[in-house]
Structures are given as structure tokens and as C-alpha cells.
Amino acid sequence: MPGLLLDTLRGSNTEERPIWLMRQAGRYLPEYRELRAEKGGFLALVYDTDAAAEITMQPIRRFGFDGAILFSDILIVPFAMGQDLTFVAGEGPRLSPRLVDSALSALEAVPERLTPIYDTVRKVRAQLEPSKTMLGFAGSPWTVATYMVAGQGSRDQAETRALAYRDPEGFQAIVEGITEVTVDYLTGQIEAGAEAIQLFDSWSGTLSPSQFERWVIAPNARIVKELRARHPETPIIGFPKGAGEKLPAYARESGVDAVGVDETIDPVWAARELPAGMPVQGNFDPLLVLAGGDELESEARRVLDAFADRPHVFNLGHGIGQHTPIAHVERLLSTVRAWRRT
Numbered sequence: 078m079p080g081l082l083l084d085t086l087r088g089s090n091t092e093e094r095p096i097w098l099m100r101q102a103g104r105y106l107p108e109y110r111e112l113r114a115e116k117g118g119f120l121a122l123v124y125d126t127d128a129a130a131e132i133t134m135q136p137i138r139r140f141g142f143d144g145a146i147l148f149s150d151i152l153i154v155p156f157a158m159g160q161d162l163t164f165v166a167g168e169g170p171r172l173s174p175r176l177v178d179s180a181l182s183a184l185e186a187v188p189e190r191l192t193p194i195y196d197t198v199r200k201v202r203a204q205l206e207p208s209k210t211m212l213g214f215a216g217s218p219w220t221v222a223t224y225m226v227a228g229q230g231s232r233d234q235a236e237t238r239a240l241a242y243r244d245p246e247g248f249q250a251i252v253e254g255i256t257e258v259t260v261d262y263l264t265g266q267i268e269a270g271a272e273a274i275q276l277f278d279s280w281s282g283t284l285s286p287s288q289f290e291r292w293v294i295a296p297n298a299r300i301v302k303e304l305r306a307r308h309p310e311t312p313i314i315g316f317p318k319g320a321g322e323k324l325p326a327y328a329r330e331s332g333v334d335a336v337g338v339d340e341t342i343d344p345v346w347a348a349r350e351l352p353a354g355m356p357v358q359g360n361f362d363p364l365l366v367l368a369g370g371d372e373l374e375s376e377a378r379r380v381l382d383a384f385a386d387r388p389h390v391f392n393l394g395h396g397i398g399q400h401t402p403i404a405h406v407e408r409l410l411s412t413v414r415a416w417r418r419t
Contacts, residue, residue, distance in 0.1 A: 079272075080208040082143040085388045086273050086312035086335050086356055094381060094389055096413045097144035097212070098406070100396030101136040105403075108135050119164045123149050124193050130200035137209060139403075140410055144210045144273075145201055147266070149194055151216030151277055154258050155225045157191045159184030168229075175228035177236050181251050191262055195269040202270030213271030215263050217278035217317070218255040218296040225251065234283050241292060248292075256296045260303045267308045275314040275337070276300065279395075282319015289323050294330050301332040314358055318395060325350045340394025344383035356388035361409070363393045369405040377412045385418050 079087070082095035103109055109132055113122060122128050132148040152170050156162040158181075160172045174183070202211045215221075224230060226237040241248040263274050281293045301313055316337030317327050328336045328351050338347050338359035351357060361380055365373055381391065391413045397406070 080143060080210050082210040082390060083272055083312070085390055086210075086314065088334075088354065088356060088388055090386070090388045090418070092418050094391045094413055094416060094418075095143035095210075096391040096410060097142040097146060098136075098393050098397050099146070101140075101142060102132045102146060102148045103397075104399045105397055105401045105406075106135055106139065107403075108139075118166075119150070120162065123153070126193050126196040126200060129193075129197040130204070133197065133201045134204055137205070140406060142209075142410075144212045145205055146212045146275075147194070147198060147201070147214060147271070149197070149214070151214075151221060151279075152224055153191065153194060154215060154221055154255060154262060157186065157188055157262070158225075158254065158258055159186050160225060170224065170229065172224055172228050176222075176226045176251060177228075177240060180247075181254055186258075191265060194262075195265045198266050198269035198271055211270055211272050213263060213266035213274040214277060215259045215266075215274070217276045217281070217293065217300075217315075218252045218259065219284070219292040220278050220280045221255050221259075222248070222251050222292075223280050225255070234280050238283065238288070241288065252292060252296050256299055260300055263300070263304055264307055267304075267311050271311070273312040273314065274304075275316060276333070278315070278317040278320075280319070281317040282321065286323060289320070290326070290330075293317055293320075294327055297327075297331040297333070305332070312356075314390075316358070325352070328352055328355060335388075335390065337392070338394070342394075344380050348383050348387060351387075354387060356390065357384055358390040358392045360394045361391065363395055363397050363401070366393070366405050366409055367398045367401045369402065369408065373405065373408060374412045377409060378416060381413065381416045 085091055085095050116122050116128050129148045133145050137145050152162055155172055163171045223234045223237040278293055312334040314335045315331050315333035318339045320327055335356035335358055338357055340360050340362040
């Protein structure tokens, strides 16, 4: 029997709402910080499959979330494509050589860098109760490309956007390369035991409508089409953060089974404008979990009520913050668990 989360992603408008939180496996948990201090840096944890499986399971044991999201990083794909990947304390990830200076064809692929991730999925799946859903993920091609081109994250993705305008054919080759590896990577996760997957397009919000269509919707649609041909039973969640008014077009044209909604979008608007019956995920503000208070409960109920007439996975509008108190997460969880569709 599928659990509550998987049932919802397959289109059931359940009386109770499943809940998991983006970045739920990570640094707001004291048990994670203890393990990281013991094991070393972030990438070392990702490639220690026992540690990565343990981190994936920590929030399930503590909170009982309905989904376990794989502990990994979206930049494993460019790492497997041949870029060097490092994580600089306090500054974030770095990729080299930058594709603004170098050609994709100059990279030498290292596909075996993906193999440990599949091992982590297997180890987690073996520990999960049948009622919990194993979630795999990858970054969407646009977002991954922004890091590959610039070598690091940025607020406006200016170097990548400029390259896409200046050399659309060259940038298309980068996106197609990422897309191809991503399809194989997600296939590997599914074959290892992932029951649903999420495509993170964290930087989609800086694109114009025409560029959004070309660099977000089109490559995501190709990934969905190819994955569905291989694994038609596996739900795919698409999360184009910052899409705004372009979200309905993404939901219709990408082919995803469920769409993630960030905290900047009015849930009443999203419930009205998204395709009828399509499962949605989101869209609680992660800063409100950090702040806590009575508004945490009232806003959670507002989100739940807004999506009452369609399948809904309760989640955040983006990842949970590092300094979020455990008690606030517990209060949020109890509020969601107590809600019932009427």
C-alpha cells in the first residue's frame, strides 16, 4: 500500500495532508551537526553513504515526516560531468573550470561519481517504513547551468543569462548535456528505490517569459517525457522557484505530476489558476517557521484551506533555515496533522 505522500502525488485528495520539508535533512538538526563535526565537510558526508543515509533518516526518526528526501546536492551532476566541486565554508559551492571561460566539450565525464548516491538511496529505502516515501531529486538544467557557467551561485545569474542571449546555440549544448545526465541520474535513483522525484529549479525566477519557456519549461518537459517512458509509475514534482505568473504554463507544459509553489505566491491564486486536480506542494514561508508564534499556526491553516479542493503536499516555499528551532517545526507538524479536509 502506498503511503499518504505517494497517494497524494498520484492524485488522491486525501483527508489528511502529507508533510515533508525541503532541506529537512540538514544543519538545523543537532544530530546532523554532531555527525558533520565527526565526519568532516559536506561533500565528504554526501559520499559517505552510511552517513548520508543516516542524515536522510534523522528527520524521519525525529518528526515522522511522510517523505525522506535524499541527502545530496544538485551539483553532483556537474561533478559527474567533469567539473571540480568544492564547498567553501561560509561561501558555498565552487565549480571549476567555469563554462563562461571553458567549453563543455573540454570536460572529461566521471559518471562513477553518481554511483554512491544510488547506494545511499538503497540504504535509506531499506530502513524506511512502507508508509514513508523515498524522494530522490536533481537540479533542473537551467539552475545547474547557472552554477556551471559562473562557477558559483549568484543573486541574478547575470553571467549565465548573458551567455544564453549571446550564444544561444552554445548554451543549448550545455543545457542538453545537463538534461541527458540528469535523466540517467534520476533513472538510477528510481531503480535504487526512489518512489518519487523532485526537479529543483531554484533560480528560474530571474528569466523573462520567453527565456523561461526555452530554458526552464522545455528541458524539464524533456526530462519528464524520458523518465515517464522508463518509469511511468514514478511521480515527478517540478519546483520552479520564483516562476510567479509563469507557474500555470510550467504546470501545463512541463508534464510534471505535481508542482511546487514558493512562498511568494498567493495559495488562493495558485489553487484557482493551476490545472484542475493537479497535486500541489508548498507553500509555507520558511522564515515563519524560524519566527514561530501563533501566526505559524494560523498561516499554516490558511495554506491548507486554500488547497483543500485539490491534492496537496504541505511543504515550505523553499528550504528550512539553519537556525530554525526544533520546537517550531514540531508546532508546525502538529498543526498540519490536526487539519482535516471538510
